[in-house]
Amino acid sequence: MNNRRSGNGRREVACHSCAHWRPHIFYPILGLCSVRGVLTFEDDWCEHYKPLSYGEDRFYWCVTCRMRLTAVEAREHASRGHKVYLSGYIDPDVREEIYDAF
């Protein structure tokens, strides 16, 4: 299997930088792969990997601030080193509890 890890460093090509990954709202080292429909760790990787970009005019999710962002805000947060994704993943079991936050 093609493993793109370089040296001992953190793998750049991994779930945490993939457009298909939805980090868990409360435990962002875990996330939902929207292609395979499974939970993965942020440094996992699979052949469906697609680099995340903030070009699309839509809402994004900042894990660092735990808030929803526009595309303009998403680029701004990402440039400050925040972890920004297309959306967050809420465990179906806790959805009701935090429904008001959305």
Ligand SMILES: [Zn+2]
């Ligand atoms: Zn942020």
